[in-house]
Amino acid sequence: MQSIRNIAIIAHVDHGKTTLVDKMLHMGQLFQDHQNPGDLIMDSNDLEKERGITILSKNASVRYKDTKINIIDTPGHSDFGGEVERVLNMADGVLLLVDAFEGPMPQTRFVLSKAISLGLKPIVVINKVDKPNCRPEEVQDKVLDLMFELDATEDQLDFPVVFGSAKNNWMGPDWKDQQEDITYLMDQIIEHIPAPEVREGVPQLQITSLDYSTYVGRIAIGRLFQGELKENQDILMVKRDGEQSKARIRELFVFEGLGKAKVTEVKAGEICALVGLEGFDIGDTVTDPETPMPMPPINIDEPTMSMLFTINDSPFYGREGKYVTSRHLKDRLEAELERNLALRVVETPSPDSFNVFGRGVLHLSVLIETMRREGYELQVGQPQVIVKEIDGKKHEPVEELTIDLPDSYSGRAIDLVTQRKGEMTNMELRGSRAVVTFVIPSRGIIGLRNELLTATAGEAIMAHRFTDFAPIKGDIQKRQNGSLIAHDGGVAIAYALDRLQDRGKFFIKPQDEIYEGMVVGENNRADDLVVNVIKTKKLTNMRSAGSDDKMKLAPPIVFSLEESLEYIKEDEYLEVTPESLRIRKIKLKEHERKKKG
Known part of the structure; x- marks a missing residue:
């Protein structure tokens, strides 16, 4: 059995995960003369490159000192939290990346709580120590406090800490002592992250993620927890509701570098991709048909927001897009359901429109942006939060909101959030800036970013994450102007x-x-x-001097x-075409x- 380490990289959005993964891939000497050093290899789709955020979790691997390290890069934005939770099931440990100036942020807490509840051992990487005014020691204490709050075990609290700058390609034990490269981090991974437990017995693989290929259809990705799988082997697929179906593995792949390598068999502990399975969902177990051993199902985050998608029926329809009919729209949304797990699509009484449910405005806007780039024309209605009935009372989604802004503007920001039924839970000063935390209904966040940026001269940084459903808070003032x-x-x-x-x-x-x-x-x-x-x-034909030059x-x-x-009202649509909004x-x-x- 070759030596393997399965590791997920978790962090708040924009703390440098993808940059670090890139440096680790370079460390594995996969890319001597590959591409422009400024390009991030992992953020491969155009939207990820432009926005500088990771949207889809991705698998890669590097070989270092006779050990294969499977790396899972996860999204940091809470709208893609469904991705994070599932892929952590494949890992034996996590690299928790924290910005040396910002410290733990809402999303850090979200992903770390998931990792700790799964019993994963973290290595804390305090990144961006080259930033002015950074405070690495203070941030290290903050991470320890956060671990205590999240009920970490003795073993989890005894975590190694690595300091460095992924951008400048170095990691070491002391933030004041710059190293040559990231070897120190790689050695820590091999030393502290446990090798996967190899269990003999009938095969048990849980599908935690999926890929899609136009040639072979859906590809199941998961970690083999027990036994072994071979090419052309007959297997049993057990769904979350207990339903069983037989299938055959046509091809098996493992991750090598950024791609996949075809293999004839896979042993326990490895992360692999299976071709040939039909109709599977995330959380299904692949096991033996004779003596099936299903695994407990994984929870997938529920949608919190919905939007009406309809065909473009404006006077300008069909000018820019090539896909404009309801049939095109329906097929495209159905194709998206194949790979986008937190998404739901419900048909409406009208054959031309669909209710699309997702994790938040960003989650749905990424889908809309992808569609317009592919040549679709559509119209979307105002985002609506999903209201649930719990014990006979109506409940709505509630989020934790963190705003980082200059202290001089904090009063204005608190006022704005309070008008939207937000309640302040914490305020912390960091030099001339303040970090204010609120609990706020998801409805209150729609359109808040614009108002905040106007009120703080563009200085506010806003992050939020879904926490729970709570009783409806009452009416929230929306856009004032007609x-x-x-x-x-x-x-x-x-x-x-x-x-x-x-x-x-x-x-x-x-x-x-x-x-x-x-x-x-x-x-x-x-x-x-x-x-x-x-x-x-x-x-x-009468002219007055200078009457035409006053126009400004x-x-x-x-x-x-x-x-x-976030701007549109209930009686408005946003018309989205490849060139225009x-x-x-x-x-x-x-x-x-x-x-x-």
């Missing part, structure tokens, strides 16, 4: 925009094409206002996809809106 709605279709004229500037802020610029019912700006008042932005100047237009407000989703009223004609109102 919309400016286009009266007619055509091309926006600078003269008309200039005349309407005192009515509000615009989302369009001169020469933009618009249609009737499209939201072209935000009204200064609370009600909606229909405006004519295609009105041209009446030309006469404010630049339009440009929203990102998430900001647009447009906010529109669901009823485009003014008389229809009035009739409904």
Whole structure:
């Protein structure tokens, strides 16, 4: 049996997990002359590269000193928490990465609590010690306090600590003493992370993640806890409800470097991929047909938010996308369900629209962004939180919210969150900045980021994670301002925009094409206002000196996809096409809106 270590890397979003995994892969000498050193190998899809966040957990492996280290890179954002929980089941230990300045953050707590409850031994890596004002010793104490709070065992509390900078490619025992490379960390992994327990007996493999290939369909990925599996072996698949089905393993793969290597057999302790299984779900057990031994099922996080997805029926439909029909939309959502586990799709009475349930606005916006890049056109409604009935009372999702901002703005931020039914639980000063923690309903977080950034001159950093369902807190004030709605279709004229500037802020610029019912700006008042932005100047043969050079237009407000989703009201849709994002009223004609109102 070759020497193996299975290790997951967990951390808060943006603390440097993926950078560290890249350095470990380089350490395994997989890439001498490979690609630009600035590129991250693990964040492979375009969205991950642009946003600098990990969305999908990924498997890789390196060989170091005759040991194969299977590395699982996990997402740090709580909207993808479902990924983290499952993949931790494959590991025997974790690398807990913490920023030397920020210290443990909400997501650190979330992923660490999962790892500790599974009995995994952590190695704490205090990263980014090259940052100005960093405080590695203080952060180390904070991690220890957090472990105590999470009821870690004696063995878990006796964790090794490694300091360093993944970006600068060094890790060592002392943060003041810079090393040549990350060898110290690799040695700590081999010394402190236990080798997988090899159990003899009938095979037991739990499917914890999946891959998808257009050639072979769904590929099951999991760790073999007991026994061995061979190519062309007949197996029994036991589902979470106890239902059983027989299947045959067509091909077996293990992870080598960034890819997969085909093998004929796999022994206990290894992480492998199986081709040939049909209709499986996460948490199903692959075992022996003669003497089946199913494993306890894994819990998958429930969705907390829903959004209506519908076909694009605006006057501009079909101009930019190639997939515009309800059949395209349905097929694409069904394909997404194959690999995106925290997602649910429910058909509505209308054949053209679907209710899509997910873990949060970011989770759903990543799906929407991926679809628009693939050439889909669609419209989405306002995000709605999922309300559950528990003991005859209505409950809604509640989140822990952490805001890191300059101390001078903390009063304004607390005021904003309190208006949205948030309750402050902790406040901590770090130099000139404050870190404030709240408990807030998920409804209150929708649209909060924009208001916070405006109130703090763009300085606030916001992170939140779902904690539980709690009784509904009552009404929450939403967007105060009404919309400016286009009266007619055509091309926006600078003269008309200039005349309407005192009515509000615009989302369009001169020469933009618009249609009737499209939201072209935000009204200064609370009600909606229909405006004519295609009105041209009446030309006469009388001229007054200097009358044409007074026009000064404010630049339009440009929203990102998430900001647009958080901004729209109940009676509005966001039209998403490969090139454009447009906010529109669901009823485009003014008389229809009035009739409904």
